[in-house]
Amino acid sequence: MSLILFNKPFQVMCQFSPHPTRETLANYLDIPGIYPAGRLDADSEGLLLLTDDGKLQHRISHPDSKQPKTYIAQVEGVPDAAALRRLRGQLDLGDFVTRPCEARQIEPPAWLWERDPPIRERENKPTSWLAITLSEGKNRQVRRMTAAVGLPTLRLIRIAIGPFSLATHPLWPGEWREISTAELGKGNADWSRAANN
Numbered sequence: 033m034s035l036i037l038f039n040k041p042f043q044v045m046c047q048f049s050p051h052p053t054r055e056t057l058a059n060y061l062d063i064p065g066i067y068p069a070g071r072l073d074a075d076s077e078g079l080l081l082l083t084d085d086g087k088l089q090h091r092i093s094h095p096d097s098k099q100p101k102t103y104i105a106q107v108e109g110v111p112d113a114a115a116l117r118r119l120r121g122q123l124d125l126g127d128f129v130t131r132p133c134e135a136r137q138i139e140p141p142a143w144l145w146e147r148d149p150p151i152r153e154r155e156n157k158p159t160s161w162l163a164i165t166l167s168e169g170k171n172r173q174v175r176r177m178t179a180a181v182g183l184p185t186l187r188l189i190r191i192a193i194g195p196f197s198l199a200t201h202p203l204w205p206g207e208w209r210e211i212s213t214a215e216l217g218k219g220n221a222d223w224s225r226a227a228n229n
Contacts, residue, residue: 035216036066036082037196041205042147046071046080057082060206069093070101070193073172077147077205078103078190079198092193098167102192103174104141106151107183110160111137115181119164125176134165144189145205151186159186 038061040046045056046068054074065084069092072080083089092099111119119135138161153159162183164174175185191198201209 034063034066034082034084035088035211036061036063036208037201037203037211038080038082038208039198039203039205040072040077040080042077043074045074061208070169072190076188076190078188079193079196080190081193081196099194100165100167100192101169101190101194102163102165102197103188103190104138104144105162105164105174105178105185105189106140106159106187107162107178107185108154108157108159109183110158111162111181111183115183118181119162119177123177123180125173125180128170130170130173130177131166131168133167134163136163137161138163143202147187153186165192 038057040057041055041060043054044059045051045054047056048058048061048067050056050058057068061082063082063084066082067084067089069081069083069089072078081092083092116135116137119133121132123130140161151159160183162178164177166173170176174188178185196211201211203209
């Protein structure tokens with residue numbers, strides 16, 4: 033059983049099959065039999081977990097497992113208290129209502145890599161950074177949430193899934209590392225049980 037932590041670069045497709053114009057996971061990971069436990073869209077960067085174990089993949093990615101996922105988002109504008117309250121509450125996005133989550137403004141991360149290409153900034157519009165932790169993960173949810181409160185996302189990076197984080201397992205974009213069975217057991221007993229059943 034393998035669990036792979038991978039820092040997905042911007043514009044890389046979250047698939048192993050070829051894409052006509054973009055890089056895919058196959059450009060970075062030459063490990064037979066693994067597949068993503070969850071997804072990141074091409075415009076998003078950061079932590080992706082991959083495994084060769086179907087039960088573990090289900091445990092990580094299934095909505096019922098409610099694994100917290102933490103994102104940092106560079107947004108256009110500066111949030112006020114009302115915007116942060118709306119993000120934290122149950123936000124109606126039209127086709128679904130979000131679960132309550134954690135959302136706060138943070139300082140620009142000093143450890144963060146430069147994006148290639150960089151975001152487009154407007155001189156008359158300041159940007160700020162948010163940290164958002166969800167227990168769900170609908171398609172483009174963070175982008176839709178920030179847009180709904182008037183703070184369009186310019187850059188989005190997932191930095192943690194459950195017990196695994198780029199803070200404790202630093203990786204540059206395109207880098208990966210394997211988590212041992214012992215580390216998996218220390219990180220999350222439920223995941224370890226899923227992998228061993």
